[in-house]
Amino acid sequence: MNSLNKNQLKNVSYPKQSIDWLTRLIGFDTVSRHSNLALIEDVQGYCEHLGLTVDLTFNEAKNKANLFVTVPSGENADKVDNGLVLSGHTDVVPVDGQEWSSDPFNAAIRGDKLYGRGACDMKGFIACALTLLPQAVQLSNSGQLRRPLHLALSFDEEVGCLGAPLILADLKARGITPDYCIVGEPTNMAMVVAHKGIAVYRCRVHGKSAHSSLTAQGVNAISYASRLIGYVDTLAEEISCREDNDALFDVPYSTLSVGTIHGGTATNIVPNLCEFTFDYRNLPHMTQDDILAPIQAKVAELSAQMRARAPETGIELMQEESVPAMTDNDSAELQALIAALTGDDDRHKVAYATEGGQFTNAGIPTIICGPGSIEQAHKADEYVELSEMARCDEFLQKLLTSCTLK
Ligand SMILES: [Zn+2]
Known part of the structure; x- marks a missing residue:
């Protein structure tokens, strides 16, 4: 599997809490100009440890990869062609010229906040999604998962959303048309339904x-x-x-x-x-x-x-x-689901762009909802509040439960 060394993946133990996952993810320096393969390799090892098979798509230089993994649904646990995607980018913006109070690639908890590059944009959401995986696998194995759950991790979002189109092309080629997608950019867990x-x-x-x-x-x-x-x-x-x-x-x-x-x-x-x-x-x-x-x-x-x-x-x-802009034209059903799960019916629209537009352009209804604030993104001493991580854990938990209902 290209430069990924599978032998290194054995005998590794993985975090069980989202905070610990976030600490681990921040430790990988995935500034867009660098390779993200070490992080991808780590997540791949985790997925394989859970019995899942990942699908990787690479950039031309093969030093960056997207990871797509599916927890299948159905009594035979083989249904993968629809489902819900949790999506996040693995790359982060540089720290050059910024004054940090502590090492940006060594997560530090001070008070009720966790500091580190990518804490809110957007390794926090990825950490919560990874924490949810074992339970999704368990539900799948026991035949209770009615809707496949996918995780999509991309590269090079911060330099023009270059990675996600490869994931989408690959899904199309494999005949996978997810029902919905949630992009976990920082929104303070509010529902963003459209962006420019x-x-x-x-x-x-x-x-x-x-x-x-x-x-x-x-x-x-x-x-x-x-x-x-x-x-x-x-x-x-x-x-x-x-x-x-x-x-x-x-x-x-x-x-x-x-x-x-x-x-x-x-x-x-x-x-x-x-x-x-x-x-x-x-x-x-x-x-x-x-x-x-x-x-x-x-x-x-x-x-x-x-x-x-x-x-x-x-x-x-x-x-x-x-x-592309993210439209709310086709996401009414998803919006209603999210509003019901969170008890928050407010819809927001934002000026910043995400991979959400590429998902809606591919015909996949998408909303943005993730822990932390866009105000802290890209800055020195980027942080996510621990309470936001807890809210995201709870949200994803409810979302997973919704995937078990007929
Ligand atoms: Zn972002």
Whole structure:
């Protein structure tokens, strides 16, 4: 099984409590730029110890893996094609330049909080899910599990949700269509039913150099870039006033924002290159094409003007990253189930993106619900409150019970 050394998996003992699992998971430095295989290997060993077979999908370099494992249902304990997915990403954001009070990869409990990189985003949820597995296996073995329970652990979520699509493609190929998915990003255990999508674009404006005293001989890349940026800002204004905006989001409209710009070499040179990036955060009912089409039209118009002055000039527009929005269109049944289990009927919508959009895009109704607060994510001294872990344990326990009922 590629670089995973199965011999190392023997004679290992595993935690029984979610706090202990979390401590163990934080000990693996799974910052996105590093391999996550040590963590995956550990979880694989645990699953095999429980009698389960894991399914791994790798990145191209084979130094990162997704893990998907199923606790089957049915009297013959062989039904795997529907069921409920508990999903989490194994990677964490870097700690570079952050001032931590203790080693970020050595979990520390101080007071009623557990500190460590990934404590809330999102090894806390994974820890609770792993803690639940033995009981799910027991129910499966005794024929009481009516709905398969799956665990999906991904890589590279923090750098553009690159891992989850491989899991989803693999499930499709294997004919597995889960009924529901719960993504355990930190929501303080509240039910998040939708989030915005993200599309990041890079725009490269190729002009023509000339001495700044001879402007007619050049094509100013910065000037054309600024016209396009002006257009992006106008478009942002327009979409902020649309009637179909959604007040359940804290920013109730889709946003466009220019984030970086580079261009020019000296004041007395007409610049031949200017590059800028912008991102688009779309409400679930707006597509990425809704915004791209008018921008592409503007790019074509400006490029034509530039080429009329110098044929080698023009504007390139490239998409760098894209994460789909998570829609609540098909999740009413799941929402009702979660509300019944938690006794909390409130639905929330958030601006940050998760793998949830990729799951709903694949036709799997999904909500986000997990321990800890997004406020603590990505920061120094990231923590999760121990009470949040207890709430998540209790929630998953109820969820598992719901999988045993007809
Ligand atoms: Zn996360």
